[in-house]
Amino acid sequence: MDAATKSEASGLRPALRHKFIALVGNEYVRAATAADAVVGAQPKLVIEPGTERELVNVLLLSNYAGLAVIPRGGGTKLGWGNSPASADLILSTARMTEIIEHAWADLTVSVQAGCTIQRLQETLSQHGQRLALDPLWPEKATVGGVLSTNDSGALRLRFGALRDLIIGVTIALPDGTLASSGGKVVKNVAGYDLPKLVTGALGTLGVITRAVFRLHPLPLNSRSFSVSTVNAEETQKLVLAVQDSKLAHAFLQSHFSDDAPPVSDILFEGTDAGLTAQEAQLRNLSAPANISETSTSTWTAREDLWAFSDPAGTAMAKISILPANLAHTMELVAHSANAHQLQWKALMYATGLGGLRLEGSAGSLRGALRTLRGELQGQHGSLVVLHRPDKMPAFDAWGMAGDALALMKAVKQQLDPKNTLNPGRFVGGI
Amino acid sequence: MEARILDQFRAIVGDRGLISSPEELHTYECDGLTNMRVMPRAVLLPNSTEHVQGIVRICHRERIPFVARGSGTGLSGGALPVENGIVISLARMNRILEVDFPNARVVVEPGVINLDVSGRVSPRDYFYAPDPSSQSICSIGGNVAENSGGAHCLKYGFTTTHVLGLEVVLSDGSLVHFGGKTLDAPGYDLAGVFVGSEGTLGIATEIILRLVKRPECIRTLLAAFPSTNEAGAAVSDIIAAGMLPAAIEMMDNLAIQAAEAAVHANYPSCGGLLLVELDGPLAEVEALMTHVNEICRSNGASEIRLAQSEGERALVWKGRKAAFAAMGRISPNYIVQDGVIPRTALPQVMSEIERLSQEAGVRVANVFHAGDGNLHPLVLYDRRIPGQEKAAEALSNSILELCIAAGGSITGEHGVGEDKKKMMSKMFAEPDLVTMQRVRCAFDPLQLANPTKIFPTPRLCGEKPGEYVPHAIESAGIAERY
Known part of the structure; x- marks a missing residue:
C-alpha cells in the first residue's frame, strides 16, 4: 500500500468516499453515526451495495485502500465478538434482500444475505414450509447475520444447526473473488464444504452474499408442555430420561434462575394421534412431577432471557456443556453468582447449549464469567460472552480456541491476508 | 523406495x-x-x-x-x-474407545467398521445413523473422508451431521483437534470442512460421533408402479404432504431383476418399485403410513406391501443394499454412477437417460435415493464387445452432465476422488475451485495429503490466483493495483 492510500484510509478523504459513491451511488454511502458503533469502535462510513457485484467492488476497493470492513446484516448481534482492532466502514447487506428461488417441491430456497428471517419464513410458509431454525429477533436478523453468528435456538435439537441446514453459499472475498460452494441439492459431496466454514465465522473470512438452505415442512399440529421440578438434579434426570426415551420431541429446554424452581418445556409436532400418544408417554415418564400444557409462549424464552433492563449491569453468555453435566453446571452458576452477589437466569437446551444472564456490578460480572469459563473448559465445555457492560474490564469474548488456532489463523491468512474483515473480533485475535 | x-x-x-x-x-x-x-x-x-x-x-x-x-x-x-x-x-486402528450413553456420544478410531458402532450400542437401543450400503465393511475413517450418506440420510443427515469432533494429524505431523464432545466450540468449524475432504486435509485418528436413539417403530412399505414416473409422482406427493420419511428408495425394472436374481428379495415385478420407510412413535407412524398407502394407490400402484416383521423388513432392504453387486447377475461389467438432481427433475432426467441409453446401445439400471434426488444409474456393458466399455464410460459421463444441467451435483455420496475431478470444472467456476484450494493450502501447504485428487488443476500454494485480469473498478480508474 502506498503512503497516499494510507493517509486516505486514516482520514477517509473525500476522494476515497467519491470512489465508493461511484461504485454504489450517492444515496447508498453515508457517514456513520454513533448508532453504527461496533463494541466501542466508531466506523466512518456505512455503505449499502445493491448487488453482489457492487458488494464485491466495495470490498475490493476497501481491501486495496487498507480499510477495515465490518459486514452488517440487521445489526442485532453486532455486539457479539470482541471489539474490532479497527473499523472504517460498515458494509451493509440491507438492500440485498431477494428470495432468489423457493424451489418448494424440492424443499430448498436460495436467498440473498440481507433478507430477514421473518420475511423468509413468511414466503416459505405460503407453501407450508419453513427454515427449521428459531434464531433471536427474526424480524430484524438477516440470513447473513444469523449464519455468521451461528445463531440457533430450541429447534436445533430436532433439526440440527445452521451447519446442517445450509447446503450452498456464495461469499465475497477481500481480493474481489466471488466464490460459491455446495449447491442447490441437499445431498452433495462435490468439493469442500465451505458453507460450514463460513457459518459461525463472524464474517472474518468473507462476506456472505447468498445462501441455499434445505427446508422442512411446517408441522401438521404441535403441542407443548411444561414440567416443574424441585431442583436442577431432578431437571437433569427428566431431561436425560426424555432424551433416552422414544419420544420424538422437537425441542426440550429448561429454565433456571436464582428465584424460582426449574421448569422444562417440551414441544411435540405431528399428527393428532401421534401427539396424544406422546403426551401420555411424557406424563408417565415425568410422574410425579407437575406437568401442564402450555401456550406458544415457550417460543419467546430466549428473547425473554435477552430482555434485560440494564445493559451496564448485565452480561450475557452462550454456554456449551455435556448434557449430563446440566445439574452440576447449574450448581456452579448458582455458586459463582452467589459468591459475586449476582442475579442470574439460564435457559438450557437438551443439546447442552444454553444462554446465561448475569446481573450485577461490572467487576463482579467479570469475576464470575472468568470462574465459570475455567470450570466449563475443564469439562469439555465453553463459555462465549455475547454482551458485557461497556465499563467491564477487557475480557475475551471467546475463550480457548484449542490446538487448532494456528490452523484457523492460516485459513484466515489464505482468504483475508490483509485482515480487512472484522479484524480482531474473532477467536485468538483473528 | x-x-x-x-x-x-x-x-x-x-x-x-x-x-x-x-x-x-x-x-x-x-x-x-x-x-x-x-x-x-x-x-x-x-x-x-x-x-x-x-x-x-x-x-x-x-x-x-x-x-x-x-x-x-x-x-x-x-x-x-x-x-x-x-x-x-488405518485398518488396525479399530478400537471403540469410549461409549457415553447419557450424552449419546461415542469415540472411535478411524478403522472401526460402520456397522460395529451400531452393534456396540444396540443393547441400549441406540444406533449410528449414517448407513452407506457398504456399512458392514466400510470404516468410519473412510466415511469421514467421503462424508458418506446412505439410504436414511434423508431424515438423519450425513456423516458430517454425526461427527462432533475429530483428532487429526496434519501433513506436517502435528496433532490438532476440531470440534469436541460439546457443540459449537469457539472458532471456525474445521470439523465441518474436514468431513468430506477426501483425505486431502490430513488424517483423522480419533472421531467423536453422535448416537441416535432407535425410534419406537419402523415401518417399511413396498409399492409397485407401472414405471418410475408414477413412482416419482408418488414421492412428490409424499413430500408435499409434509412428511419426512426415514428413507425413500426407488428401483427400475432392470435393477429389480438383478436384485431378485441375487438375493431373492421377493420384489414384485414392475417398472418402478418404491420403498418407503417411516419411523418414530407408533401412533404417528401408523397414521402417516395410512396416508402413504393412499398416495401410492392414487398414483397407480398395482401392489402395495407392508413389511410385517423385522425379518421381512430386513429382506426388503437386503435387495436394495445388494443392488450394485447384483448387477453382476445380469451383466458381465458395469459402472456405478452417483449423481444428484433436484428431485422434481426426475421424470425429465430419466427420459433423457433412457434416450441416451438407446442411442448408445448400452443398458442402464437405475437405483435412487428418491427422497433426496440421489441417482445411482448402473451402466451395464460387456468388456469383450469392442467399443462397449468406451460407450459405457461416455454414457456414464453424459448422465453426470444431465445432473449438472438440472441444477444438481456430480456426486451425492461417493466423492470426487480421482474419478470425477475433470467434472469439477463443469460444476464449479474457476474462482470457486481456487477458493477451495486456498483452504487446502492452509491445511497442507506442501500438498502431501492425497494430492492430485478432487481438483482438476492443482495449484501450488502461494501462487497468485489465476491470471491477472484488470478488475472492473480498476478499469474504471477507481482503484489501482499496487
Whole structure:
C-alpha cells in the first residue's frame, strides 16, 4: 500500500468516499453515526451495495485502500465478538434482500444475505414450509447475520444447526473473488464444504452474499408442555430420561434462575394421534412431577432471557456443556453468582447449549464469567460472552480456541491476508 | 523406495506394520474403483496416533505424498495410491474407545467398521445413523473422508451431521483437534470442512460421533408402479404432504431383476418399485403410513406391501443394499454412477437417460435415493464387445452432465476422488475451485495429503490466483493495483 492510500484510509478523504459513491451511488454511502458503533469502535462510513457485484467492488476497493470492513446484516448481534482492532466502514447487506428461488417441491430456497428471517419464513410458509431454525429477533436478523453468528435456538435439537441446514453459499472475498460452494441439492459431496466454514465465522473470512438452505415442512399440529421440578438434579434426570426415551420431541429446554424452581418445556409436532400418544408417554415418564400444557409462549424464552433492563449491569453468555453435566453446571452458576452477589437466569437446551444472564456490578460480572469459563473448559465445555457492560474490564469474548488456532489463523491468512474483515473480533485475535 | 526411508518407517510400525514387497502391494493398488490402479511404494499399518504422526513426519521431511485408506470400499478412487507415494492404512486402528450413553456420544478410531458402532450400542437401543450400503465393511475413517450418506440420510443427515469432533494429524505431523464432545466450540468449524475432504486435509485418528436413539417403530412399505414416473409422482406427493420419511428408495425394472436374481428379495415385478420407510412413535407412524398407502394407490400402484416383521423388513432392504453387486447377475461389467438432481427433475432426467441409453446401445439400471434426488444409474456393458466399455464410460459421463444441467451435483455420496475431478470444472467456476484450494493450502501447504485428487488443476500454494485480469473498478480508474 502506498503512503497516499494510507493517509486516505486514516482520514477517509473525500476522494476515497467519491470512489465508493461511484461504485454504489450517492444515496447508498453515508457517514456513520454513533448508532453504527461496533463494541466501542466508531466506523466512518456505512455503505449499502445493491448487488453482489457492487458488494464485491466495495470490498475490493476497501481491501486495496487498507480499510477495515465490518459486514452488517440487521445489526442485532453486532455486539457479539470482541471489539474490532479497527473499523472504517460498515458494509451493509440491507438492500440485498431477494428470495432468489423457493424451489418448494424440492424443499430448498436460495436467498440473498440481507433478507430477514421473518420475511423468509413468511414466503416459505405460503407453501407450508419453513427454515427449521428459531434464531433471536427474526424480524430484524438477516440470513447473513444469523449464519455468521451461528445463531440457533430450541429447534436445533430436532433439526440440527445452521451447519446442517445450509447446503450452498456464495461469499465475497477481500481480493474481489466471488466464490460459491455446495449447491442447490441437499445431498452433495462435490468439493469442500465451505458453507460450514463460513457459518459461525463472524464474517472474518468473507462476506456472505447468498445462501441455499434445505427446508422442512411446517408441522401438521404441535403441542407443548411444561414440567416443574424441585431442583436442577431432578431437571437433569427428566431431561436425560426424555432424551433416552422414544419420544420424538422437537425441542426440550429448561429454565433456571436464582428465584424460582426449574421448569422444562417440551414441544411435540405431528399428527393428532401421534401427539396424544406422546403426551401420555411424557406424563408417565415425568410422574410425579407437575406437568401442564402450555401456550406458544415457550417460543419467546430466549428473547425473554435477552430482555434485560440494564445493559451496564448485565452480561450475557452462550454456554456449551455435556448434557449430563446440566445439574452440576447449574450448581456452579448458582455458586459463582452467589459468591459475586449476582442475579442470574439460564435457559438450557437438551443439546447442552444454553444462554446465561448475569446481573450485577461490572467487576463482579467479570469475576464470575472468568470462574465459570475455567470450570466449563475443564469439562469439555465453553463459555462465549455475547454482551458485557461497556465499563467491564477487557475480557475475551471467546475463550480457548484449542490446538487448532494456528490452523484457523492460516485459513484466515489464505482468504483475508490483509485482515480487512472484522479484524480482531474473532477467536485468538483473528 | 530407498531402504533408508523404509528403515525409518519400520522403526515406527515394526515389520508387521510395513508392506513393501510387490506381491503384497498389489492388494492396495486400487480401491472400489477397480479400473484405476497405481502401485504404492509402501503400505504402512499404524496402530496408534503416534504411529501416524511418526509416519507423516517422515513423509513431510522427505516430501513423500501419502494416501490414507480405510477399508478400500470407496467408489471414486479416493484411496487410489499416488505415484511415488505411500498408503497409510488405518485398518488396525479399530478400537471403540469410549461409549457415553447419557450424552449419546461415542469415540472411535478411524478403522472401526460402520456397522460395529451400531452393534456396540444396540443393547441400549441406540444406533449410528449414517448407513452407506457398504456399512458392514466400510470404516468410519473412510466415511469421514467421503462424508458418506446412505439410504436414511434423508431424515438423519450425513456423516458430517454425526461427527462432533475429530483428532487429526496434519501433513506436517502435528496433532490438532476440531470440534469436541460439546457443540459449537469457539472458532471456525474445521470439523465441518474436514468431513468430506477426501483425505486431502490430513488424517483423522480419533472421531467423536453422535448416537441416535432407535425410534419406537419402523415401518417399511413396498409399492409397485407401472414405471418410475408414477413412482416419482408418488414421492412428490409424499413430500408435499409434509412428511419426512426415514428413507425413500426407488428401483427400475432392470435393477429389480438383478436384485431378485441375487438375493431373492421377493420384489414384485414392475417398472418402478418404491420403498418407503417411516419411523418414530407408533401412533404417528401408523397414521402417516395410512396416508402413504393412499398416495401410492392414487398414483397407480398395482401392489402395495407392508413389511410385517423385522425379518421381512430386513429382506426388503437386503435387495436394495445388494443392488450394485447384483448387477453382476445380469451383466458381465458395469459402472456405478452417483449423481444428484433436484428431485422434481426426475421424470425429465430419466427420459433423457433412457434416450441416451438407446442411442448408445448400452443398458442402464437405475437405483435412487428418491427422497433426496440421489441417482445411482448402473451402466451395464460387456468388456469383450469392442467399443462397449468406451460407450459405457461416455454414457456414464453424459448422465453426470444431465445432473449438472438440472441444477444438481456430480456426486451425492461417493466423492470426487480421482474419478470425477475433470467434472469439477463443469460444476464449479474457476474462482470457486481456487477458493477451495486456498483452504487446502492452509491445511497442507506442501500438498502431501492425497494430492492430485478432487481438483482438476492443482495449484501450488502461494501462487497468485489465476491470471491477472484488470478488475472492473480498476478499469474504471477507481482503484489501482499496487
